[in-house]
Amino acid sequence: MFIKRVLFLVGVISNCYAKVDLGKYLKICSRNAVDVNDCLVVAIQMGLVTMAGGLQELGVPPLDPNHEKEIRIEYKRNQIFARMSMKDIYVEGLKAAKVHDARIRADEDRFHLEVDMTTPRVFVQGNYFGEGRFNSLTFNASGMFNTTMTDLVYTWKLDGVPEKRDNETYVRIKSFYMRPDVGNLESYVSNDIPESQGIIQLANDFANANWRPLYRELLPYAQDNWNKIGIRIANKLFLKVPYDKMFPA
Ligand SMILES: *[C@@H]1O[C@H](CO)[C@@H](O)[C@H](O)[C@H]1NC(C)=O
Numbered sequence: 001m002f003i004k005r006v007l008f009l010v011g012v013i014s015n016c017y018a019k020v021d022l023g024k025y026l027k028i029c030s031r032n033a034v035d036v037n038d039c040l041v042v043a044i045q046m047g048l049v050t051m052a053g054g055l056q057e058l059g060v061p062p063l064d065p066n067h068e069k070e071i072r073i074e075y076k077r078n079q080i081f082a083r084m085s086m087k088d089i090y091v092e093g094l095k096a097a098k099v100h101d102a103r104i105r106a107d108e109d110r111f112h113l114e115v116d117m118t119t120p121r122v123f124v125q126g127n128y129f130g131e132g133r134f135n136s137l138t139f140n141a142s143g144m145f146n147t148t149m150t151d152l153v154y155t156w157k158l159d160g161v162p163e164k165r166d167n168e169t170y171v172r173i174k175s176f177y178m179r180p181d182v183g184n185l186e187s188y189v190s191n192d193i194p195e196s197q198g199i200i201q202l203a204n205d206f207a208n209a210n211w212r213p214l215y216r217e218l219l220p221y222a223q224d225n226w227n228k229i230g231i232r233i234a235n236k237l238f239l240k241v242p243y244d245k246m247f248p249a
């Protein structure tokens, strides 16, 4: 008991005061090196594997699988209204991503990073509760969902601004953008509510037969969420490690 308390205390103290040695976890690239982009490709590739399990010392959550407590989406178009709350969402596949290119642009006022990537397979699963309206028909549905995407091609675009704190300059990420091209997408939704079995079965079949236009239609909703999640996760790193330590001159 006593030992546990002491260990806990030591843990708390080191979390607050330890100077984080980022080089212990991630390959560091000098921002003025001529080969900074090549260095970043290797650094980010290795970083994805390292960060798959999270970086406890920095409070960076595991990236693969990544867990989101809840995502809510509301969709309205013509006669269709749908509201969905997804819970305990797990996304896996990022650690198998391949980094192809990276470009960094930074000056006194702004920070911009682009990373070109491909991922063979991303699997998303979770629980959901949904309410739908189609003309005068209203229904609820609830259960589990999963989505398998293959052959993803995308570019991460991160934008940030410098932020001074305690004589150090950090970068605060303000925007995270991606628009993945997907080779194939399959999704399944289970439904525990007897009244809406028929319509959810129809919706499942329709969604799989028409995934391409549906993906395009729903992309802005997904991007809103990726933006929020990407900013939150990136800042766990960027706001803890001074810019001069992350990208030394
Ligand atoms: C759907 O669920 C909502 C919220 O729980 C409830 O207010 C509504 O009456 C339900 N609608 C149907 C058609 O069961």
Ligand SMILES: *[C@@H]1O[C@H](CO)[C@@H](O)[C@H](O)[C@H]1NC(C)=O
Pocket (backbone or CB within 6 Å): 166, 167
């Ligand atoms: C910031 O730097 C100044 C000048 O070197 C120093 O007096 C001050 O104590 C430093 N503040 C912090 C929070 O480190």
Ligand SMILES: *[C@@H]1O[C@H](CO)[C@@H](O)[C@H](O)[C@H]1NC(C)=O
Pocket (backbone or CB within 6 Å): 144, 145, 146, 188, 189, 190
């Ligand atoms: C996806 O969900 C469906 C419906 O709930 C289920 O039958 C299937 O086994 C799930 N797939 C995976 C890989 O979990």
